[in-house]
Amino acid sequence: DQQVKQNSPSLSVQEGRISILNCDYTNSMFDYFLWYKKYPAEGPTFLISISSIKDKNEDGRFTVFLNKSAKHLSLHIVPSQPGDSAVYFCAASGYSSGSARQLTFGSGTQLTVLP
Amino acid sequence: GAGVSQSPSNKVTEKGKDVELRCDPISGHTALYWYRQSLGQGLEFLIYFQGNSAPDKSGLPSDRFSAERTGGSVSTLTIQRTQQEDSAVYLCASSLGSATTNEQFFGPGTRLTVL
Numbered sequence: 515d516q517q518v519k520q521n522s523p524s525l526s527v528q529e530g531r532i533s534i535l536n537c538d539y540t541n542s543m544f545d546y547f548l549w550y551k552k553y554p555a556e557g558p559t560f561l562i563s564i565s566s567i568k569d570k571n572e573d574g575r576f577t578v579f580l581n582k583s584a585k586h587l588s589l590h591i592v593p594s595q596p597g598d599s600a601v602y603f604c605a606a607s608g609y610s611s612g613s614a615r616q617l618t619f620g621s622g623t624q625l626t627v628l629p
Numbered sequence: 630g631a632g633v634s635q636s637p638s639n640k641v642t643e644k645g646k647d648v649e650l651r652c653d654p655i656s657g658h659t660a661l662y663w664y665r666q667s668l669g670q671g672l673e674f675l676i677y678f679q680g681n682s683a684p685d686k687s688g689l690p691s692d693r694f695s696a697e698r699t700g701g702s703v704s705t706l707t708i709q710r711t712q713q714e715d716s717a718v719y720l721c722a723s724s725l726g727s728a729t730t731n732e733q734f735f736g737p738g739t740r741l742t743v744l
Contacts, residue, residue: 518671550735557633557720557735558672603671616662616688617733619671 517541518606520620528628533591535623537604540585544606548617549578549589552601561602562589594627601625631655633736635721641742642711650706650739654723661704662724662733663696667717675719678704679726711743 519538527533535549545566550558564571564578564587571578577590591598601624605617634653642648654661663675674688678698689695693712698704708715718738724731 516671520671555737557722557737559735560732605672616674616677616685617664617672618674619664621669621671 516621517544518604518618518620520602520604520623522623523621524624524626526626526628527594529596530593533589533594533598533625533627535589535591535602535604535625537587537589537620538585539587539606541606541608541618542585544608544618546607547578547580547587548605548607549576550603550605550619552603552622558603591625594625596627596629599625599627633721633723633734635719635736635739637739638737639740639742641744643744644713645710647707647709648711648741650708650719650741652704652706652721652723652736654702654704654721655734656702658723658725658734659701660724660726660731660733661698662722663704663706664720664722665717666720666738672720675706708741711741713743716741716743 517540548563549561551561552558562573562576562578564580569580580587601622603622604620607617636651659680661678664672666672676696677685693709696706718740720735720738722733722735724733
């Protein structure tokens with residue numbers, strides 16, 4: 515049972531336009547959400563995060579929105595650039611079994627920004 | 630400074646053989662995580678080490694999987710009697726601690742192929 519879902523495996527956007535990547539979660543114990551970006555043959559790199567006490571966090575061209583009632587978050591990239599082309603993973607964290615705050619990841623969305 | 634490194638970058642093995650994967654975390658990072666990414670899937674948590682505490686093994690899929698962390702630094706993930714379904718990219722991450730906001734830094738991963 516996937517607790518974090520990214521229903522769009524791929525997304526293509528024209529350079530300069532907005533990219534919107536979506537993520538849904540089912541576990542109400544999650545209280546911290548992150549987006550990671552992954553290039554081929556590299557490990558994921560942290561992009562932006564949001565705590566459940568907020569509904570928006572902005573960092574330059576990247577904004578994450580959290581809708582707790584809908585258990586939905588989204589990542590907006592504006593303006594999109596060709597270098598943003600990568601796989602984007604949504605991840606969630608919360609105290610579950612044991613003491614580990616391991617991340618639960620979605621399956622990723624391949625973003626392609628077309629020049 | 631140096632990031633998380635993993636070796637080997639690629640490993641091809643025959644079904645039934647044992648394999649060892651190595652992770653060198655960022656110096657000073659007390660928390661270390663192992664994840665794996667199967668084809669078309671998100672990252673799946675395997676095991677977590679924090680300092681000298683007992684590891685959280687709740688994500689290990691079977692007793693063929695084990696991991697050690699020697700001296701609070703280098704970690705090895707061992708898979709015994711490998712099966713074809715073990716084929717995946719195995720990712721290691723480290724962080725300064727286990728707090729919510731401690732960013733996890735990922736290595737490039739080891740791609741394991743079991744023939």
